Amino acid sequence: MKKIINDPATVVADALRGMELAHADLLDVQYDPAVVVRVDAPVPRKVAVVSGGGSGHEPLHAGFVGRGMLDAACPGAVFTSPTPDQVLAAVQRTNGGAGALLIVKNYTGDVLNFETAAELAAAEGIEVRSVVVDDDVAVKDSLHTAGRRGVGGTVLLEKIVGAAAERGVDLDGCEALARKVAGQVRSMGLALAPCTVPHAGEPSFTLADDEMELGIGIHGEPGRQRVPVRPADSLVPALLDPILGDLPFGAGDRVLLFTNGMGGTPLLELYLAHGIAERLLAERGITVRRRLVGPYITSLEMQGMSLTLLKLDDELVELWDAPVRTAALRWGL
């Protein structure tokens, strides 16, 4: 394992130290328990938008802390959901009197830890709501699974709900908006090469030279299908078709297309894939009104990509365009 780290056990805290120095104008870092909060928290009378999850997906979530997006992020150990202490501390630090909305990716660990934190916060008299994101169409949502995973849709939801909270929308409104976004966003990913978790020291999975993993998760969890590698022209539909069929998306829909890199895939390839996806959507009569291209929800150095499609209406377009000022997404400010 080759990594720019000192000790696998301290890697998250060590990285937070660099983040704190790099973005002192945007965020404050607290180490025990680990919480990243926007520098002007708590913002009086604003709903606190709080998220978090295992580390190793940067810039998610800490890179989205700041005006117009998250009030706080709780970075767990690498690929390990944060503890209730972290989430509770985040809520305490950012609650400006209007309560807190917790954005939770649908993994058993995340759901359980955020659930406990929500109970603890409620016991302190802080009003808390939770919204679970489960946009990964690669996973069957059935009695036979833990349900769909939360992946790329999380980034879009955090941006949009963050914009609403910044405008003063109340907790009910933020929660309803979050559920609306979660309900109309779908994603799917693939991996060409695995990542290596620092404390594990070995790749999370192995792929033959001509294989890729279709439906990969963002924790190096194996996907549902291992298939031969193929040209981009046939690989992009392998991600897009299951997404389109799921919601479903259809002719006349207006969407945000998010072409995400898993961490180790060059931007050149992401743009190439993005171009193909736009063409395929146009062929189906779907209008791409907004786009995001880049590595925003990653899996360490994994090579691969994911596509996320969000059905838009004017409200969502306007909130997407609203000013945001974070380490990883910034416009209008």
Added chain:
Amino acid sequence: MKKIINDPATVVADALRGMELAHADLLDVQYDPAVVVRVDAPVPRKVAVVSGGGSGHEPLHAGFVGRGMLDAACPGAVFTSPTPDQVLAAVQRTNGGAGALLIVKNYTGDVLNFETAAELAAAEGIEVRSVVVDDDVAVKDSLHTAGRRGVGGTVLLEKIVGAAAERGVDLDGCEALARKVAGQVRSMGLALAPCTVPHAGEPSFTLADDEMELGIGIHGEPGRQRVPVRPADSLVPALLDPILGDLPFGAGDRVLLFTNGMGGTPLLELYLAHGIAERLLAERGITVRRRLVGPYITSLEMQGMSLTLLKLDDELVELWDAPVRTAALRWGL
């Protein structure tokens, strides 16, 4: 080789198509010869700031086209400097009557092709100046080399000179500023794992499981020294010390610290390394006034990083802070 591409021969044009769709609000793409120009080019009476180089270093340069930075970028084939036709077309498309400044990374191919383009533009009566960036301290600048390579300093120079041009600084002023920045910026990089050029199909070099390449270039050119991998605490000084000793930088200096990822290194590791570099600079009495952390000048999926240090004064700080609106760097707009 596993890549999200169709045909190695068309990879650059295919990626440009995606870029054009993703950033239609920022840039226009022309395909033959390949040139990416800001959407409102030419800007009357503004110096046109033009750069370019081989592709595979994204977001450099096309990701920096837009208000406050580049007027045009010329993307060559992967790792191959662009042709004079491209550069000439870029100058023609962006010249607003105040002439053009060409920002050239110091590689034989880039220097020769831009040189020819400058002659052709001059023959058309367009005033053109060229500034060569050669900030890589890993290469000895002597009669026995092609001189130092242009690496991370290019990003900073493009931002700062772009800001000056946007404010209406004339060609003489832009050229002088570019030379000033080039004179006080230094960089060095390392690789933990190689990249694979699409048309080559095999990794550009091989490293043993416990080796890294110190002083790597951004084209997978082997570095000057192959050394055992080490913890971040001793790896960061291996990059920083040669930089500090070179200009030299010393106590009392104010600097911009740019911690750059080579494309395949997780942001987590970059922040970790950034934190160490900031600590080392503080120990030496050097004040970090601005920072940039992320993959901004990459080498496809290469794993590794580079550090760039720019000596700042108030003029440079102000130009760095000036608004910029490009695909990859954006603030204030």
Added chain:
Amino acid sequence: MGCTAERVAEALRAVARVVAEHREELVRLDREIGDGDHGENLNRGFTALVSKLDGDVPGTPGAVLKSAATTLISVVGGAAGPLYGTAFLRAATSVGDAAELDAGAVAGALRAALEGVVARGKAAVGDKTMVDALTPAVAAASSVAATGGDVAGVLAAAAEAAEQGAESTVPLVARKGRASYLGERSAGHLDPGARSTALLLRTLAGSAR
């Protein structure tokens, strides 16, 4: 002799050693059908618990179990943190403030732990989780306790049953937790949480001898 606070603390220290020894094995099992952190997570939690016990051992078995619960909840994270944390919390509640635990109390604590895990995680036997190890362990413990066995006997039976229960997860297709994403491909692998549960109970049994 019943089980004092000091002995419970000793047993948990032993668990920490065993978890450390098996850290890599648990990571490997989790890498196969999960995300490769189970051993690391538990090791982080039990290491923190040992530090806490080194500072101060609470006065009753219940208080020791409660201290373990809060430490695991606040340090482990992931699925295992809340699940093991809840297990210890319910066990602590079940034993109340008794100064020593007899066989019945231990069996009751195990049952409470299982109920806690099920309440939080909603898994049933056959879902390929720690519940597949804990459920037969509770049944075995109860029957030994009901037939007059001592604490060591109860825990030995629980450990034995948990090991078999863990092994039984190998052919199963996961329906809960991260492994469920794999569908059919999860079959053929030992569930890491079931394995850690078996390790934990085997260590407790060893400490009780």
Added chain:
Amino acid sequence: MGCTAERVAEALRAVARVVAEHREELVRLDREIGDGDHGENLNRGFTALVSKLDGDVPGTPGAVLKSAATTLISVVGGAAGPLYGTAFLRAATSVGDAAELDAGAVAGALRAALEGVVARGKAAVGDKTMVDALTPAVAAASSVAATGGDVAGVLAAAAEAAEQGAESTVPLVARKGRASYLGERSAGHLDPGARSTALLLRTLAGSAR
């Protein structure tokens, strides 16, 4: 018989075939001490040149050479584009608008090409570049031409000398181009540009027979 425009065009088509055949070899050589694109770059350029010649073959050898020059300059990029482009441009100028080239004209064109490469790239013999192949080639060509050799003889001598010159780059430490960044580590490798120059001249010689 002298060298007509048609024969020059034929020779360049042959060069394109040889470059395509050696594309991977040149990429590999460039990967070892450069950035792995030399074969790809030349192949792109000569492929474009063949397309252009398929459309229309200019009327004089000089015009064919000039067409090659502008195509290489506008398609190849990298170091090789301007260097080979300048070589062909200077060669074109040197032969003027003669309808056929004799041995002296060919030797003179080669000398002009070398001068162009040196003017652009500033490399000297021993710097481990294409100059190491081209310089001895020009000397050999001149002496054959001076002693009454024909075009085929001139080019055969040039090819022979270029091949030896290319081989001579193996032990050298590069002082120009990308390989110079490697310092001592560049020794022990054949320079890709010297190799392509030798291939080109050998092909021209073959076409002239």
